[in-house]
Amino acid sequence: MKIIINTKLCKFTIDVSTQEPILEIKNKIQGLLGIPAHSQTLTVWDWELIDGLDLEDYPLISDGTNINLSTTSAKMKITVKFSARKMEVEAEQSDTVGRLREKIHMMERTPMRRMALLFNGAEMEDDLRSLREYGVGGGGEVVVLMKAMGEATSRRVAVVVQTSASLMDGARIPVEVKDSSRVGEVREMLVERKLLPLDEYILIHKQRIMREDFSLRWHGVETGDVLYVFKGSVSRAGI
Incomplete structure (x- = not known):
């Protein structure tokens, strides 16, 4: 199918498949415009498309969908460590802890309310504070611990x-x-x-x-x- 990429200066169409990774789409744009993939932010209806997902993870996107492209130099890669594995997540220092929690949930389907996020041994408890405020920078490692569910009361x-x-x-x-x-x-x-x-x-x-x-x-x-x-x-x- 074809999607339409909108920038401040131009608009163009690229061919993609529904199974295509978001990162591969960014690589195509890099080949066309010369913008490094790590500096690109792709959004549709104000939703950011995450590198670790594929187009089919976004059922709102179909043939002819307009996707907005913006660029930033503030992108960074941080390592998210689980008990038995690690993965890389792309973020900005201005992202909130809550936004990082959402990205981990989207990529791993980890229940957000069970996640405890730790940096340098201390829990990042305030979802409204930014990663910058907690001192998280490029190459930093955030540890994910899973809280016990217990007998949670239905609300x-x-x-x-x-x-x-x-x-x-x-x-x-x-x-x-x-x-x-x-x-x-x-x-x-x-x-x-x-x-x-x-x-x-x-x-x-x-x-x-x-x-x-x-x-x-x-x-x-x-x-x-x-x-x-x-x-x-x-x-x-x-x-």
Whole structure:
């Protein structure tokens, strides 16, 4: 398929496949414009496309989608260390701890509320503080420890269900549900209450396709979050 890359000075089209890694798209742009891949930021509807993911991880992107390209010199690579493995994450020093937590969740599907992020042996507890404030720079190593779930008490969260423009003219539906509810149960509830027409749907939270058999709590859904709804179904293994 073809996607349209928009910059401040020009617009051009490139051919891509749905399985193409975001980093490979940046490499193509580097070949065309000479902009280093590590200096590129690609966004669609204000969502940043993450290097560790593929285009098929973003079901909003289809043939003819416009993707915005901006450049920055502040990009850096940091190492994220789990108990048995490591991975590299691209970030900016101005990114908040919460934004780093979201990136790790998107790449690894690690429950955000179970993550403890440590740098130089101290936990980065304030999600609103930047990586710069915690002293995290390029080449730094952030350790991820998983907190025990315990017997977490179910609580209610108030979210907004946002439909696509082609579905109910882009309606915004306020909903209050238990955070222990599975995604499939939430979808069925929306249909049963006639808030959505009978059909198959994909739910997306923080740029990630939500897994039908996992709870809202597992996905890190909090009060005030937006769940995006699109017609369709997912059959790809691992989602």
